[in-house]
Amino acid sequence: MADTQATVTDENSLVEYGFRRVIITITAILCALLEIIDTTIVNVALNDIRGSLGATLTDVAWVITAYAIANVIIIPMTGWLSKQFGRRNYFAASIIIFTVTSFLCGNATNIWELVAFRFIQGMGGGALLVTAQTIITESYPIEKRGMAQAIYGMGVIVGPTLGPPLGGYLVDNYSWRDIFYINIPVGIAATILTIMFVKSPKYGEKLKANQVDWWGIAFLAAFIGSLQFVLEHGQQDDWFEDHLIIILSIVSFFGLIAFIWREMVYEHPVVNLKVLKDTNLRMGTIMTFVLGFGLYGSTFIIPIYTQSILGWTATDAGLLLIPSSITTGIMMPIIGRLLQNGVPQKYLVIGGFTIFFLYSLWMFTVMTPDTGSEHFFWPLVVRGIGLGLLFVPITTLSLSTLQGKDIGDGAAFTGMMRQLGGSFGIAIITTFITRITVQHRVDLIPNITAVDFKVQQRIQGLKQMWMSKGFAPNEALDKAYALLNGSVTKQATVLAYMDVFLYLGILFLLCVPFVMLIKKGAGKVDMSNAAH
Structure with a gap:
């Protein structure tokens, strides 16, 4: 009974009012937005990154994959890490990691440097999401926590749709490097505000190094990391026709089994x-x-x-x-x-x-x-x-x-x-x-036959168009067929x-x-x- 009362008292001590609550809310929303926007902002910059760093399409896809893998590994461990290091310390450290690696991503000189920094950025970013949600809800009294969830939800839902336009604007008008540099001033401000205003709840005794669920962490990383890779690269590598996809699918499956077993039997599970x-x-x-x-x-x-x-x-x-x-x-x-x-x-x-x-x-x-x-x-x-x-x-x-x-x-x-x-x-x-x-x-091709009058009319019209631009009859006919072929492919894609x-x-x-x-x-x- 005394323990419960102490917990309630501690929870109430985290509730903020007035100016402090506004500042904490803004800080947490900024951090959630940073993390979510960075998930999608890179999508529109991949072509520029590929050209600038001389990377292949397969290589540049790792810029997204590395961030996503780190994200999904760290998110389920967030509660446990908060207990180990203290909420405020963990949150501030995550923002610092995210901000520093944003600078390093912007300064990357080759594709694998960028991929490595994106992975570390994802480790910092994954922590921001769940911790920001917790900080916001704890800053509001119980009767207003539905509204707190709504405020947090604005960042999580709006973030993915803000990424592409912001990324597109920066890439079209400046450089792909600016999509990373834009995080730096926000990260610095959020770190200062976190240290000044965010409180940590009182946790129980921290685990010693030999009590930490290292095997659980390893199995989680193997399961989630392999699964994320398979999902990101499956289509471009032709799924189970590729040996690496098969191997990582097996690793993910057995990683899941081992992770579930470990977490159910271990005294101090990481999840x-x-x-x-x-x-x-x-x-x-x-x-x-x-x-x-x-x-x-x-x-x-x-x-x-x-x-x-x-x-x-x-x-x-x-x-x-x-x-x-x-x-x-x-x-x-x-x-x-x-x-x-x-x-x-x-x-x-x-x-x-x-x-x-x-x-x-x-x-x-x-x-x-x-x-x-x-x-x-x-x-x-x-x-x-x-x-x-x-x-x-x-x-x-x-x-x-x-x-x-x-x-x-x-x-x-x-x-x-x-x-x-x-x-x-x-x-x-x-x-x-x-x-x-x-x-x-x-399905569409059988509808386009050489004997069809409308098809012949279309081909002849296209041929005349190319001939009017100075092409020889044979070249003009080839280009007419190519254009018709492109039109069929486009229509098939729209149907898909x-x-x-x-x-x-x-x-x-x-x-x-x-x-x-x-x-x-x-x-x-x-x-x-x-x-x-």
Whole structure:
């Protein structure tokens, strides 16, 4: 009883008011945004990086892979590391690592230097996400923690869509190195503010070196690291036709088995798997995975479609996602207020999945080889509403029946599953588009026959166009066939993108019945122990 009272007193001592709470909130949001934006900002700069550092496409893909692998390894360990080093110290050290490696990334002279620094940057960045969530929620009194989750959610949801336009602007107008340098002033400010304002809860006794779950850490790294590599590189390496993909898939599978066994039997596990006995957390991790799939998958697919099919610039492609970000930002405090007023999270989640289904269906109908930006505006606004309705309610539902220190472990699981959902989403979507495009092309080709009058007319028209530009008849005919071939391929690719949105929508709709399985929790979730 005395211990419980002491814990409550300690939790209350972390609640801030007025100016201090505003500063802590801004600091934590900045750090969450830094980490999330850096996940997607590099995507639009890969071509420039490849040209500048003389790297191949396969090599440059490691700039994203290394960061993602480090991220998903560190996220489930965040609660444990906070206990070992103290919350404030761990958070400040993570920001410093992230900031210093941002400078080193910007100064990289070859591709493997950049990859190494990106890995270390990912180690620092992964810690920022879950710890920022905890710091924000603990700074608010219990009755306002729904709003705290909404404030944190603004950073997590808006971040992935801010990355591409910001990256596109910097690459088009300055240099790819500036996408890393831009982190430095923010990182320095966040470090100073963290040291000055953030408090650490009182933890129990730290583990000695011989008590640390080194085997658990090794198995986790083998499982997550190998899985992330397979997901990032599977399609370009032709999946299980490649020996390295096969080996790493086996390593990931046995790493998972060994990790589960170790964490269940060891006295001081690095990740507490026993919290997954909670039904709501199990369902919540599945829904968080699907949310990551939809969030990162659609953020990944739209810029590629607009650039490769519609011929937009990186900046224009990135700016397209701004309406969705603004809508989500507006939705977050509204959702926080609804939760605070006792609206059941279950209904909000059902609404979110249904709206995301409608968004996907809408995108399916507007996609053509020459769709204009005005056709995307309202579907993306609907996407913003759907994501707003999903993020905070899913997080609070997942943790609603957990208590005390289990909440921190639950928060780490939801964070990891969101990142893994994004990785699975991008890998599956990339593979699907590549393979289904081939299938659509095979289906379209029989419709273009040499005896068809319209086809002959088209070929002759194209031939005359090339001849008018000074090409000989034979060359003009070859170019006409090449142009027709390109047109067929483009149409096949558009059909593949349409299929992706259709299936993405069906996936979200299928989640609705699972939401019904969630038990009624406490309603207002106490996140105060989220990294204890």
